[in-house]
Amino acid sequence: MLLKKNIPFRYVFGKIKYEIALVVLYTLVIVLIHDRFNLKATINIPLTVPMIMGTVISLLLAFRSNQAYDRWWEARTVWGAIVNDSRSFTREVLTFINSAEFPEEAERLRERMIRRQMAWCYSLGQQLRGLSATEGLERLIPKREVAYVARFANVPMALLELHAKDLQIALQRDWINAYQQVQIDSTLNKFSDSMGKCERIKNTVFPSTYSLYIHFALNFFIMLLPFGVIEFFGWGAVPLVGAIAASFLLIEKMAIHLQDPFDNKPTDTPMTTIARTIERDLRQMLNDNYVPETPPVYSYYVM
Amino acid sequence: MLLKKNIPFRYVFGKIKYEIALVVLYTLVIVLIHDRFNLKATINIPLTVPMIMGTVISLLLAFRSNQAYDRWWEARTVWGAIVNDSRSFTREVLTFINSAEFPEEAERLRERMIRRQMAWCYSLGQQLRGLSATEGLERLIPKREVAYVARFANVPMALLELHAKDLQIALQRDWINAYQQVQIDSTLNKFSDSMGKCERIKNTVFPSTYSLYIHFALNFFIMLLPFGVIEFFGWGAVPLVGAIAASFLLIEKMAIHLQDPFDNKPTDTPMTTIARTIERDLRQMLNDNYVPETPPVYSYYVM
Amino acid sequence: MLLKKNIPFRYVFGKIKYEIALVVLYTLVIVLIHDRFNLKATINIPLTVPMIMGTVISLLLAFRSNQAYDRWWEARTVWGAIVNDSRSFTREVLTFINSAEFPEEAERLRERMIRRQMAWCYSLGQQLRGLSATEGLERLIPKREVAYVARFANVPMALLELHAKDLQIALQRDWINAYQQVQIDSTLNKFSDSMGKCERIKNTVFPSTYSLYIHFALNFFIMLLPFGVIEFFGWGAVPLVGAIAASFLLIEKMAIHLQDPFDNKPTDTPMTTIARTIERDLRQMLNDNYVPETPPVYSYYVM
Amino acid sequence: MLLKKNIPFRYVFGKIKYEIALVVLYTLVIVLIHDRFNLKATINIPLTVPMIMGTVISLLLAFRSNQAYDRWWEARTVWGAIVNDSRSFTREVLTFINSAEFPEEAERLRERMIRRQMAWCYSLGQQLRGLSATEGLERLIPKREVAYVARFANVPMALLELHAKDLQIALQRDWINAYQQVQIDSTLNKFSDSMGKCERIKNTVFPSTYSLYIHFALNFFIMLLPFGVIEFFGWGAVPLVGAIAASFLLIEKMAIHLQDPFDNKPTDTPMTTIARTIERDLRQMLNDNYVPETPPVYSYYVM
Amino acid sequence: MLLKKNIPFRYVFGKIKYEIALVVLYTLVIVLIHDRFNLKATINIPLTVPMIMGTVISLLLAFRSNQAYDRWWEARTVWGAIVNDSRSFTREVLTFINSAEFPEEAERLRERMIRRQMAWCYSLGQQLRGLSATEGLERLIPKREVAYVARFANVPMALLELHAKDLQIALQRDWINAYQQVQIDSTLNKFSDSMGKCERIKNTVFPSTYSLYIHFALNFFIMLLPFGVIEFFGWGAVPLVGAIAASFLLIEKMAIHLQDPFDNKPTDTPMTTIARTIERDLRQMLNDNYVPETPPVYSYYVM
Known part of the structure; x- marks a missing residue:
């Protein structure tokens, strides 16, 4: 941006x-x-001739600016929704998943899910920019999971599947009730929607x-x-x-x-910066005050 | 496209x-x-006369371009939603449906439903293009089901009904809980909505x-x-x-x-390409790395 | 249309x-x-004077065309939603309502509700066109119900109430579970919304x-x-x-x-045609291949 | 209007x-x-000078007309939603709330809630027009309730609270199940949203x-x-x-x-007329064919 | 404003x-x-030359005015939603949370949550204006909570987490049922969404x-x-x-x-005034008729 x-x-x-x-x-x-x-x-031509052309071209440029702006703003809105849903997801994971019997295991599950959510944001950003979607994920999720998702063409989708499996486990062990599971699953659907919306903007060429x-x-x-x-x-x-x-x-x-807000250009949606903000917020909710590395700073834009 | x-x-x-x-x-x-x-x-006519006409025509063309673009973008958005919902549906089917007693039967049910979802996407695309909605479905669903849906005027609608029947079976056998069934059923409603939206765009002539x-x-x-x-x-x-x-x-x-994005023309929504991406993603979630056949490639458009 | x-x-x-x-x-x-x-x-007047007027009038006509188109398209979208929700409603009624004890009674209830849904579509269309909202309903619902709804100023609203009463009966007899009842009831709310949206467009005069x-x-x-x-x-x-x-x-x-898409004119929303399509689809889901009568055909429009 | x-x-x-x-x-x-x-x-000035001004002013007037129309249409849409939700609310109250033990008490509760809903519509309309929000409510709700809500700055909000209390009572007495209570409560949220949207339009001055x-x-x-x-x-x-x-x-x-659709002017949203329609419909669902008094009739507008 | x-x-x-x-x-x-x-x-230049420029600039200014208005109106709409959701939240907290055994403790919990909601509104407003997000919160929430949220970069997010923890406590003590908890949690998600939307508008520079x-x-x-x-x-x-x-x-x-509605200028969204209205309404629902201090009055705008 x-x-x-x-x-x-x-x-x-x-x-x-x-x-x-x-x-x-x-x-x-x-x-x-x-x-x-x-x-x-x-x-010599009377100026009225280019003027007739000028009117229709002005209207077409206004039409095009409008559609381009709408794509750009939709992209930004989708990433705004990712921020909101990541926070809601974290809040729900932290307060819904509990175990009187195995408090430490539940704690580990909560932390694993929340860290995976941070990874999801970075991974989606990199995939949209055409970079490796698994690069740097080891910092946030276990190697075993990195290896699992690496074999998918769509890495963020695989991360959501891991979320869902953890939820099912929590339900089976009774660490969460049935309504709460469905509620968090709805949040996963929202992530799936956001991801798909970004892909649509990325893959659909302006006519x-x-x-x-x-x-x-x-x-x-x-x-x-x-x-x-x-x-x-x-x-x-x-x-x-x-x-x-x-x-x-x-x-x-x-x-x-x-009109192409995911193309690794200065006018891009600042996905790296947003993912970093999400990481900072989610870590604070985990009582972890580690502040993630600042992404490279440019003089007139952020990525 | x-x-x-x-x-x-x-x-x-x-x-x-x-x-x-x-x-x-x-x-x-x-x-x-x-x-x-x-x-x-x-x-000889003063140029101002065509200019007055030029202004109103420019505005009408801008109006028309806008509405045409909106139809085209809505069509694309609906197919984007089909991608997202197909992934969410698959994730939910995979993690919600479980049976401790009959794990293999549950596995078969899961696979049947996910493969039927792939079929649904292809079938909808073909129906919208005015082609046979059952062609090629045998590749993905049992012959018995192909025969069942073939007698419907609206084949994708019949496929959703089969989904719903399978869900009811899963509920009756206790392989899924009551909230989960309603949650997946909501996703079926979304497919029904997406299908109906495509039909609306297809069947409604621009005034x-x-x-x-x-x-x-x-x-x-x-x-x-x-x-x-x-x-x-x-x-x-x-x-x-x-x-x-x-x-x-x-x-x-x-x-x-x-303005007519489902008419088998190069400017169409690329439904075949999208259905193929869905098939690839859903197969990977089933641990099946078969990559579906590439649809015919054209030099300047995809279908 | x-x-x-x-x-x-x-x-x-x-x-x-x-x-x-x-x-x-x-x-x-x-x-x-x-x-x-x-x-x-x-x-004699310099042409620039009508031209100034021409610019502002062109913009006002563009503004008006836009709002008129939006009303027309919203009307069409609402009827598209009625199609989708009717199909979803039928799918849910068919798969949710079951009785091991009284299978035949449950079968009759399902059929009664689905036929009533067909009646609802016709009834709404006729009411919006200012015709009798109960005409021809005997073809689809029992005379007793026709008599009941006839005393209401708003016949389709009364039909939805009958739907809701049947659902409550199904719940009390345990032919449906509590979540399923609420899920179908949500679909009834969508019908209520669609009906109200049509009435709003019908009753609100363009300023x-x-x-x-x-x-x-x-x-x-x-x-x-x-x-x-x-x-x-x-x-x-x-x-x-x-x-x-x-x-x-x-x-x-x-x-x-x-701007007035429910006025019994050739530019109308084709409600009769849509209701007929819904009837055909719903009947097929009931295993009934009766094809409803074709509405009168006109050379350049459908109603 | x-x-x-x-x-x-x-x-x-x-x-x-x-x-x-x-x-x-x-x-x-x-x-x-x-x-x-x-x-x-x-x-003497060449006409081109006012023409340049005329173009920019025409565009600004088109912009302003658009925003004004959007506010007006949103106001009308919100009141359309109030109609739909009032009917859905009534249908749900009538079919969800039941008691085998105390059928008459349940009957009284149902009627009380539905009459209160009529009151809510009138009250909101009057409050938005800057008139007394409690005037004429005795016709529909008990004096005790009128006295209770009168002490609130926001009377319709207080009426919704009374709705919610009645729902809680119904739940505690087992006249309604837990899902149904949440479902009706969601409808109350919709009323709260509609009310807030009207207030936003009323209180936000066009820039x-x-x-x-x-x-x-x-x-x-x-x-x-x-x-x-x-x-x-x-x-x-x-x-x-x-x-x-x-x-x-x-x-x-x-x-x-x-742009100000709640200002007691002929161009207003016809809230009184809408509230009257709601009262008629809700009364018919209660088997009460009393038709509310016609509001004063004007020759070229309704309020 | x-x-x-x-x-x-x-x-x-x-x-x-x-x-x-x-x-x-x-x-x-x-x-x-x-x-x-x-x-x-x-x-000397023929006036037609600046006129061609004038047309394209007029269209660009109309485009820009439109986008700026949309941002401003979205900001106002989000704060309207915060009003509605705060009222719905309060209504739900008041009627859902009950305890036959410990009525006073439940009462205290209800009051604590509702007062925290008032604090949330003020806190969000101040954070968006770049002021201290914890200033003045002691007036509404316990010092312990102020200290807890102060260590977060995003104070309102931390307040929502406290809400969620209280809900979980209410569920564990059986003061609320499982569906009601999920219902209120959905309202918390709406607050999270509203907050994120404001941040998006605040942080996204117009291209x-x-x-x-x-x-x-x-x-x-x-x-x-x-x-x-x-x-x-x-x-x-x-x-x-x-x-x-x-x-x-x-x-x-x-x-x-x-275009920047959260910048501490007279054209801002009047967040302080809105938060004050929310406080007044929520206090009245708590039977507390204390009217919050009037914010500083300016002659031609409110903050």
């Missing part, structure tokens, strides 16, 4: 530098031809036809622009067209970056 | 080639008449009056265009009108393609 | 024929006066002030138009103004028709 | 009569000055900065208008500016009226 | 005074140069790239404006450009203020 401060100029404009260079070159060529061969009457079309229409609009302004500005058309083109191209680029 | 890469030019523009040919022809005729009979004063009207207004706008630009461009009006018409027609076509 | 095909031209344009006639007459009068008295300088205002502003805009184009087109202004007016008036009419 | 018919002209335009008078006066003064001192060259700003920008736009059209129309500018100003001012006023 | 009345002029325009001063200065310089060197032909870009494009648009109007107005361009710039800059500023 980009922070509020310190976003470098080059980050924003770096994304469109080649496009802008091309637009400037193109406008230069047209001005040159116009100037040399005195073609005023022939290649490529729209992307392509908006791109074509935008380029056509920019190609018309110099003909519309050349009469008034002469050489001044070059910076003017450049600036207007930059305005429109930037909106398109931003929508493109925002 | 269209992929990000390799979308052929002909796929995008192929959809409007006849319309564009007509527009070019029409503009040519007008330029010809204009040129021959020197009708400048009579058939035809809007489709028709937008189509008429768009054609009227395109027919006005040549009169507006002919004064400035002469023969140059032909490519200009062609390009502007293409821009507007493409948005309309894309909305039309996006 | 309008189908995709065969929508007659007269259906679409029939709705605005009087308005268009008036607009054409009005424009004719203005052109005549203009022509006769040579008032060019006096009654009349907006309707009125949009109507006034649109008429004002159309009255300005001839003054804006008369200078350029002379007698040609008549078809031009007619066509532009038709474009705007049609959007308004369509929103008006779409 | 405004009805579809009979909305008097004065209701719609009465709201902006002072504003319009001012605009007309202002335009008159400008035309006068312009005419007298022949200031054509100095105070005043937006209101203010839109108001300022709109006035600035109207003040620019005469300068833009004076050149073309002379004295004709007065009615033209007046009509355009009326168009924009009306949209603003309508949004303002719609 | 800003109130409807008394918003001082300086509050609204104070936010853009430096920007406006700069715009005025800039326009002055351009008019001066234009006037001195008679550069009319060179630096900085959009903020930056809209800011750049807006400034570019304002810099173009004087060149467009200078020809018509001369020195009159200064107030005109100033007023148009103010219109656009104000919309941007308002969106910026609205």
Whole structure:
């Protein structure tokens, strides 16, 4: 996630530098031809023509920004739900699972489940970013479990299955009652839903036809622009067209970056930071004040 | 679903080639008449007139794109929910259904239900695409069940009924407790909801009056265009009108393609691919590492 | 619901024929006066004035189309939910209600409840359309029940009460356990919600002030138009103004028709067709392959 | 709620009569000055300047109309939910609460709760309109209860507490089972949610900065208008500016009226009418065919 | 939250005074140069150019206003849900927790939980505003509990854990049944969700790239404006450009203020006021008519 401060100029404009260079070159060529061969009457266009195109393109860019923002915000909302559900899960595990007979075993079960929940958050984040979903899990769960989940294509799903097996054990030993088991199982369903929602956002390409079309229409609009302004500005058309083109191209680029919130980019959902907050909170509920390592810090974004 | 890469030019523009040919022809005729009979004063229109039309049409196209996108995204979301619920269903079946007395029978019941869930996903996808809903199910469920469901108009609904009957059996034999049965039954309700949502999107035509009207207004706008630009461009009006018409027609076509996500087209929801992922995940939870056959691969889309 | 095909031209344009006639007459009068008295300088308006009005009216029409579409789509979604919940209800009734002692009585109860659910769907549809809510129910439920519900102002609500009484009986006779009863009762609550949502859409008028205002502003805009184009087109202004007016008036009419989806019009939610599908599915689950009568078929819509 | 018919002209335009008078006066003064001192060259503005303002104001008014409509529709939806939940509550009370031993006492409890639910609806409506929340409750609940709830700042909340106490009594006497009590208690939570949603809409002012700003920008736009059209129309500018100003001012006023749906105005949510419908339905379920008094009838709206 | 009345002029325009001063200065310089060197032909721009920019910027500002409003409204909705759930929680605690044997101890437990709920609301509000989350809690909960929660990074989360522990105690002593415990625990989950939603809104920066870009494009648009109007107005361009710039800059500023509803500003969600209302209502349910201290009153907003 980009922070509020310190976003470098080059980050924003770096994304469109080649496009802008091309637009400037193109406008230069047209001005040159116009100037040399005195073609005023022939290649001049009334500004109303690019304006009609400008209206429909503005609406399409607004449409696209909206959908991109919705994807980004849904991704953030899903990770917010993961935070909430992880805390509720921990609270339920801590207060529901009890054993008068084997208090220490129950204690171990509770701790195992809560640490596994921390692992689940990291694992999901890494899987969504296309990294190894088991890396670093040994820090939180037993090696035996790491080995078990490693053989699954979908590691977080396997971790949820281990949760469910532990719950069944607790029920069979009477450390939890039947309603409480179903209640915690409902929380597992919520994790499953959150995971699936992230995968859906990750795997569903924004309709490529729209992307392509908006791109074509935008380029056509920019190609018309110099003909519309050349009469008034002469050489001044070059910076003017450049600036207007930059305005429109930037909106398109931003929508493109925002629409894929799990792609290991600065505009990503800050999954590592969120997972770390979850770990800190869950550890405190376990009376463990170990603060997890700070993830690498960048000057203008967090991951 | 269209992929990000390799979308052929002909796929995008192929959809409007006849319309564009007509527009070019029409503009040519007008330029010809204009040129021959020197009708400048009579058939020239101030560009503001098509511009007023252009504004309202742009807004209607934005409205239509929005609704089409919403249908498409809802379809995708429903199939995402099917993924999540299939995993939760499997996790619950695996951990809830147990029998100390008849462990092998319970094992068989669990496997039967999970394999039937895989079948449900394929069956729903085929039914939505208008193909045979029972084709290929023998691979996953017993012939007896295939025969039973085949007599239903709605095969996936019949499969859910078989799920429910198995659950009732498990409850009667005490392999599951009463809360757990209701909990899994709630998941069956979610499958029923997802199926119904897909049917609703499939069976509900986007309001035809809007489709028709937008189509008429768009054609009227395109027919006005040549009169507006002919004064400035002469023969140059032909490519200009062609390009502007293409821009507007493409948005309309894309909305039309996006709004029906279950029609066996490249822009479809990739139901076969999703069903295959579900099969892979569910098999792994059953300790079965068989990877289902890859569906046919296309260069720029998946089904 | 309008189908995709065969929508007659007269259906679409029939709705605005009087308005268009008036607009054409009005424009004719203005052109005549203009022509006769040579008032060019006096009654000519720069096109930018209607354009400012055109922008705000376009936005208001987009706003109105959006809200009308949302009402229409919500109505359709509610009836989709009725389909899903009817199937879930039937599945639960069939698998939950059992009696080892009185299997035949339980069988009769199950069938009675499921047939009553079919009746509920038809009854709700007829009540929403302002027709008799008890007509034709004898086909599905006992005369005694028809007589009972007939004295209620809200017949479908009374049918749900009969469902609930049967459930209580099943619980008292131990044909169903306590969790299952609450689970089916939750489904009854969903029917109650769906019914109430339909009534809300039916009974809530789209804010009349907006309707009125949009109507006034649109008429004002159309009255300005001839003054804006008369200078350029002379007698040609008549078809031009007619066509532009038709474009705007049609959007308004369509929103008006779409916003009331339970008014016994071709743009309605196809409740009869949906109820018929539910009857077919529920009967098949009862092993009854009777296919309900096809409702009257129209060439371009279903009811 | 405004009805579809009979909305008097004065209701719609009465709201902006002072504003319009001012605009007309202002335009008159400008035309006068312009005419007298022949200031054509100095105070004439190209129409494009008000048009740029017109675009941004149109979008802001569309934004505001949208939010106002959403508040109004949410208010209506909440009251729709109150209808549905009141019916579900009544159905559950009638079928869940039973006593073989004390059938008459149970009967009295059922009736008391259902009548209290009617009272709750009236009470909430009156509280939201800023009227006495206990007025007229004696008609439906015992005096003792009226006295009890009267000491609460939030009367409907106190009525829900009484519901909950009765449920606890029913549970303790075994007239209801534990799952049923929790199920009805969930319905009470829904009433609590609905009540809170109404309070939120009532108490949350639409962001005043937006209101203010839109108001300022709109006035600035109207003040620019005469300068833009004076050149073309002379004295004709007065009615033209007046009509355009009326168009924009009306949209603003309508949004303002719609955004506060609990303010004892004709555009209100028709809470009294809804509460009356609930009373009629609930009484019929109690076998009581008393039809509650019709609330005062107005010619073009219901309260 | 800003109130409807008394918003001082300086509050609204104070936010853009430096920007406006700069715009005025800039326009002055351009008019001066234009006037001195008679550069009319060179630096004059057709107004259509800023108009194309104006359209896209208007749409982006509408997009941004929408998202900012949605964040603000979601924040308010979450706090509305906290009100509703606090009341439901209290009702459930009061009616569910009972002990025939130890009525006084149960009474104490009920009061302790309800007072802790009041504390939770204040604590969450302070934490979101970046203030001390434990300040003033001694007024409502025992010192022992204050000390316990103070060691947590997330104090409200710790308070919920204490709630859950009390519930478990009530279950173990049989003062509550198993379904009731799960029901209240579900309410705790809702508190956890509400808390997490607030944190999400607080911690998620509105996409900085959009903020930056809209800011750049807006400034570019304002810099173009004087060149467009200078020809018509001369020195009159200064107030005109100033007023148009103010219109656009104000919309941007308002969106910026609205989008962060937990930042200790007058546009905040009025969390202190809401928490106070909750305290009053919950105390009344405890038969305690103590009215909490009024928070500091401001002339045009509440906190």
